[in-house]
Amino acid sequence: MTPFADRLIARTRALGHPLCVGLDPFPERIPALFGPAGSVAAAEAFFAAVIARLAGRVAAVKPQIGLFEPWGAAGVAAVERLCAQAQAAGLLVILDAKRGDIGTTAQGYARACLGPDPAFAADCVTVNPYMGLDTLEPFFAAAEQTAKGVAVLVRTSNPGARDFQDLDAGGAPVWARVAEALQPAMDRLRGLAGFSSLMIVAGATWPQEARTLRALLGQALFLVPGYGAQGGAAGDAVAGFVTGPAGLEGGLVSSSRAILYPPGAHDTAAGWEQAFDSALAAATAELSAAVRSA
Amino acid sequence: MTPFADRLIARTRALGHPLCVGLDPFPERIPALFGPAGSVAAAEAFFAAVIARLAGRVAAVKPQIGLFEPWGAAGVAAVERLCAQAQAAGLLVILDAKRGDIGTTAQGYARACLGPDPAFAADCVTVNPYMGLDTLEPFFAAAEQTAKGVAVLVRTSNPGARDFQDLDAGGAPVWARVAEALQPAMDRLRGLAGFSSLMIVAGATWPQEARTLRALLGQALFLVPGYGAQGGAAGDAVAGFVTGPAGLEGGLVSSSRAILYPPGAHDTAAGWEQAFDSALAAATAELSAAVRSA
Numbered sequence: 001m002t003p004f005a006d007r008l009i010a011r012t013r014a015l016g017h018p019l020c021v022g023l024d025p026f027p028e029r030i031p032a033l034f035g036p037a038g039s040v041a042a043a044e045a046f047f048a049a050v051i052a053r054l055a056g057r058v059a060a061v062k063p064q065i066g067l068f069e070p071w072g073a074a075g076v077a078a079v080e081r082l083c084a085q086a087q088a089a090g091l092l093v094i095l096d097a098k099r100g101d102i103g104t105t106a107q108g109y110a111r112a113c114l115g116p117d118p119a120f121a122a123d124c125v126t127v128n129p130y131m132g133l134d135t136l137e138p139f140f141a142a143a144e145q146t147a148k149g150v151a152v153l154v155r156t157s158n159p160g161a162r163d164f165q166d167l168d169a170g171g172a173p174v175w176a177r178v179a180e181a182l183q184p185a186m187d188r189l190r191g192l193a194g195f196s197s198l199m200i201v202a203g204a205t206w207p208q209e210a211r212t213l214r215a216l217l218g219q220a221l222f223l224v225p226g227y228g229a230q231g232g233a234a235g236d237a238v239a240g241f242v243t244g245p246a247g248l249e250g251g252l253v254s255s256s257r258a259i260l261y262p263p264g265a266h267d268t269a270a271g272w273e274q275a276f277d278s279a280l281a282a283a284t285a286e287l288s289a290a291v292r293s294a
Numbered sequence: 295m296t297p298f299a300d301r302l303i304a305r306t307r308a309l310g311h312p313l314c315v316g317l318d319p320f321p322e323r324i325p326a327l328f329g330p331a332g333s334v335a336a337a338e339a340f341f342a343a344v345i346a347r348l349a350g351r352v353a354a355v356k357p358q359i360g361l362f363e364p365w366g367a368a369g370v371a372a373v374e375r376l377c378a379q380a381q382a383a384g385l386l387v388i389l390d391a392k393r394g395d396i397g398t399t400a401q402g403y404a405r406a407c408l409g410p411d412p413a414f415a416a417d418c419v420t421v422n423p424y425m426g427l428d429t430l431e432p433f434f435a436a437a438e439q440t441a442k443g444v445a446v447l448v449r450t451s452n453p454g455a456r457d458f459q460d461l462d463a464g465g466a467p468v469w470a471r472v473a474e475a476l477q478p479a480m481d482r483l484r485g486l487a488g489f490s491s492l493m494i495v496a497g498a499t500w501p502q503e504a505r506t507l508r509a510l511l512g513q514a515l516f517l518v519p520g521y522g523a524q525g526g527a528a529g530d531a532v533a534g535f536v537t538g539p540a541g542l543e544g545g546l547v548s549s550s551r552a553i554l555y556p557p558g559a560h561d562t563a564a565g566w567e568q569a570f571d572s573a574l575a576a577a578t579a580e581l582s583a584a585v586r587s588a
Contacts, residue, residue: 024398024399026398064395064399064402066393066395066399066400066402066403066406067398067399067402068402069402069403069406069413070402070405070406070412070413071413072370072371072374072406072413072414073367073368073370073371073373073374073413074367075413076366076367076370077366077367079367080366080367096395096399098393098394098395098422098425099360099392100392100422101358101360101390101392102450102451102452102519103452104318104320104361105318105358105360105361105390106360108358108360108361108362108363108364109360109363111364112360112363112364112366119363119364119365119366119367119369120366128392128394128422128424128425129424129457129458130422130423130424130447130458130459131392131422131447131450131452131454131455131459132450132452132453132454132455132456132457132458132459133454133457134452134453134454134457135452135454153424153425156396156425156426157396158396158397158425158426158428158429159426159428160425160426160427160428160429161425161426162426163423163426163427163428163475164423164424164426164468164471164472164475165424165425165426167461167463167464167468167471168463168464169461169462169463169468170461170462174458174461174463174468177458177461178458181457181458225396
C-alpha cells in the first residue's frame with residue numbers, strides 16, 4: 001500500500017488546497033431535518049450527508065471521537081460506520097482521539113485505530129506524547145506495518161498550550177524537545193516523496209512556532225487545527241508548509257464548526273446543502289489562495 | 295453526594311489496604327471457561343466474575359478502556375456494562391482513559407465519564423495534562439458538579455516517563471511544574487476529610503518522586519500504577535502516602551496482571567476462583583503490611 005504521507009500529498013496537490021474537515025458533533029447545532037434533537041442518529045445522518053458532500057472536494061476528514069463519546073458505545077459505533085463511509089468515499093480519515101498510554105495499552109489503542117484489522121477505518125490517529133517515546137512506539141510500529149500515519153501533539157492551538165508545552169527546558173521549550181525526540185521515528189515513517197507519515201499537530205494560532213517546527217523537522221507533515229472558528233487565519237495556518245510543485249504543501253489544515261454549522265436556519269435539505277457548500281467553497285478558496293501565494 | 299475523596303478514604307480505611315484492581319483484558323490469558331478465545335463476550339464474562347470476587351475486598355477497580363477498544367463499539371459497550379456492575383457491587387470505578395483535548399471536546403469526554411448522566415458509570419477518570427490547564431478544566435468542573443474525581447497524569451510508571459516528564463524546566467522537572475499548577479484545582483476539589491478528589495498519577499516505580507509530590511501536594515490522592523507486574527514493590531508503592539488513623543493512606547495502588555492472571559491452567563470455575571483469590575489475598579496482605587509499617 002502507498003504510504004500515508006504520499007497518499008495525503010497526492011490528494012492535496014490534486015485539489016490545490018490542504019483543507020481537512022473536522023467531524024465534530026455539536027448536537028444543538030445539527031439541523032432538525034437530520035433527526036431527533038440530541039440523538040446519535042441525527043448526528044450520524046448529518047455526518048453521512050457531510051461526507052457525501054465532501055467527497056472529491058477535500059483530502060481528509062477528522063472525526064472527533066471525544067464528541068461522540070457522551071453517547072457511549074452507540075456514539076463509538078457511529079464513529080466506526082462514519083470512518084468506513086469516509087474511506088469508501090475516497091477521503092483520508094484522521095481519527096482525532098489524542099490517545100496515549102503505556103506499552104500494552106498503547107498497543108490496544110494502536111490496533112483499534114491502525115490495525116491490522118482495526119475497529120476504526122482510520123488512516124491516521126492523533127496521539128499525546130506526555131508519557132514518553134515508549135508509549136508512542138506501538139503507534140509507530142503499527143503505522144509502519146499498515147502504511148498508515150500517526151499525528152503527535154507537539155504545539156496545540158488552545159491558550160493553555162502555554163502552560164506546559166512552552167516551559168523552558170534548557171534553552172528550548174518542551175514542545176521543541178518533543179519535536180527533536182521524534183526525528184528517528186520521522187525517518188522510519190518516511191514516504192516515497194520525502195514527507196513522513198509521522199504528522200505533528202501544530203496549531204494555526206501559532207505561526208512562529210510552526211516555522212520553528214518546520215526548521216526542526218523538514219519532512220514532517222503538519223496537522224494544523226484551529227483554522228476558522230478558533231481564530232487562525234489561512235496564511236498563518238500554512239506558515240509551516242514548504243514550497244512544492246503546485247504551491248505550499250506539507251500537511252492538512254483543519255476546520256470544523258465554520259464549515260459544518262454555517263449561519264441560518266436550514267429547514268430543508270436543499271437549503272442546508274447550499275449553505276454548507278458555500279461555507280466549504282469559502283474555506284477552500286481562502287486556503288487555495290494562501291498556498292498559491294508562496 | 296459524598297465527595298469522591300471521602301468515599302475513597304472511607305473504603306481504604308475500612309479495608310486496611312489501598313488495593314485497586316485494574317480490569318485489563320489480555321485475551322490470550324483469559325481462561326477458556328469464560329467463552330470463545332479472543333471474544334469480547336469472554337472478556338466481559340471474565341470481568342463480571344472478577345468484579346463479583348472483588349466486591350467487599352478492594353476499594354476500587356480501574357477498567358482500562360484502551361484494551362477494550364480493539365473490539366470497537368462492542369468493547370466500549372462491555373466497558374459501560376462492567377462499570378455499572380462494579381458500582382452496583384459497591385466498588386469505586388476509576389476509568390483509565392488518559393483523556394485530554396481542547397475545551398469543547400474535553401467537555402464531551404468529561405460528560406461521558408463524569409456526567410451528569412454519563413455514558414460510563416465512573417467515579418473518576420484519568421486525564422493527560424500535556425495540552426494545558428484549560429483542557430483539564432472541563433473535567434474539574436464536572437467533578438465539582440457530580441462529586442466525582444479526576445486523576446491527572448503527573449509522573450507515570452513507564453521507562454519513557456523520563457523523556458519529557460523529567461525535562462528540567464528551570465530547576466524542577468516538568469512533572470513538578472505540572473503538580474504545582476494543579477494546586478488551585480486541588481483546593482477546589484477538596485473533600486470533607488482534607489484529601490482532594492483531584493488525584494495524581496504517580497508511578498510505583500519512582501518512590502522518590504512520590505515523596506517529592508507529597509511534599510508539593512499535601513492533600514492529593516495518589517493513583518499508583520505499576521505495582522506487581524510492572525516491578526513496583528509494596529513499600530515503594532505507598533512511598534507518597536501519609537499517616538492516617540489506621541496506617542498509611544492517601545490513595546490507591548493498582549495492580550492488574552499479577553492478580554487477574556495467576557499462573558496455572560484454570561479449567562474449572564472453582565479452580566480459577568481459588569487461584570484468583572490466592573493472588574488477591576497475597577496482594578492485599580502485602581499492601582496491608584506496607585501501610586501498617588508506618
